[in-house]
Amino acid sequence: MAAVGGNPAQSGGTSKESAPIEFRSAVEALAGTRLRPEVQLSPTPAPRRLAPYSWAVTATVEVDGEEVADGRLVLLYDPAGQEAWNGEFRIVTMTRAELEHEIADDPMLSEVGWAWLTDSLQTHGAIAGEPSGTVSRSSSQYFGGLADRASSTEIEVRASWTPSDGRFERHLAAWADLLCICGGLPPSMPAPLSLPDAPSLGGVVPMPARRRPRSH
Template identity: 50%
Template sequence: MAAAQGRFSDGAEGTDSAKETSVPIPFRRAVDGLKKARLRPGIEIDPVRPPQRLAPYAYALEAAVVAGDEDLADGRLILLHDPAGHEAWHGTFRLVTLVRAELEPEMAADPLLPEVCWSWLTGALEARGLSYGEASGTVTRASSHYFGGLAERRPATQIEIRASWTPREGVGGAPDTAAHLSAWCELLCQIAGLEPVAPQDPGVVSLPQRRGPHHP
């Protein structure tokens, strides 16, 4: 991945079609918005090959929140575009995401964890004044316990958020993808246990922050 400098590398193409002149102008503008977004330090992010069958046009990127040599959280964001519109989206664009992280025991035990994690996504979008619709998703908490030759490892809990939403289109028919990417990275940082940098919605709740990698 690119160096964690708060800006994403264009060292790889997310989709071959993005280089074709036949690509719709709104999609080109949306992809350009992703490429030009400036992000907070500590995020490593790169374009990757997107799924080929979800929409006529797609662009994808993957990211990780990095502290030293440790990845605190990782995820993928996919931009989909169907010029003809999509009944389920109620629009021509859709953002689809998967983010995941391993949690500290005190965070994993919180009974409100799923609701809080979902509020991080909606709160990050609303804190930036972004208009969106048809948001849906799941928050999954999975615990692992180790036995036999792995018995010395402490139990671990991973949280996974799968979500999608329709970004409202702006001038020129393209949504403000730079702002949506910034909001998504804020979600990634919060699930990693970092303090938010954008003003939070009053309804957004914070969980205990993650301890450093060398904390006993």
């Protein structure tokens, strides 16, 4: 199982001495979270202009030595709160994975991708307020010296939400599960079938097949 090593209050670039106790406690909860073994976390510099205090990690999902998904999670903290957040904390995430062609061509891919996120949060009991985000797909056709590569399609889920329950470890675990699902792995726990946020899917989220390794 993966967890972020090192001094958790310094992993994202905010010094331990200057950070309020609320932020330090949140970071310690995140840094101590135990995740499924396919997920590898690494501390990374956090953006400094979005909030007075911030912390960030990158993640990769590896299966049989191959990387099938990657992403980044940022925790923001503003003691004064921000109106758009409706709170003092905000989680900002990015998730990417390469898709098989039959999945990439699904016209409902964007709705399904967003449902993977909401289902993961619900499954892990993470209460998310003011959620927002985008689900994008991009296709690549290779030429010249790269012409021997097969064409590829990538899904990218960018999302942010306010962790309204103070259980930061649940939010990290939910995001890690989203990474694995986008990478073609099953969720760590049974996901609910009811999808109130995506009624057009008929109440069922189709699970993806195993992805190909990500191209580099």
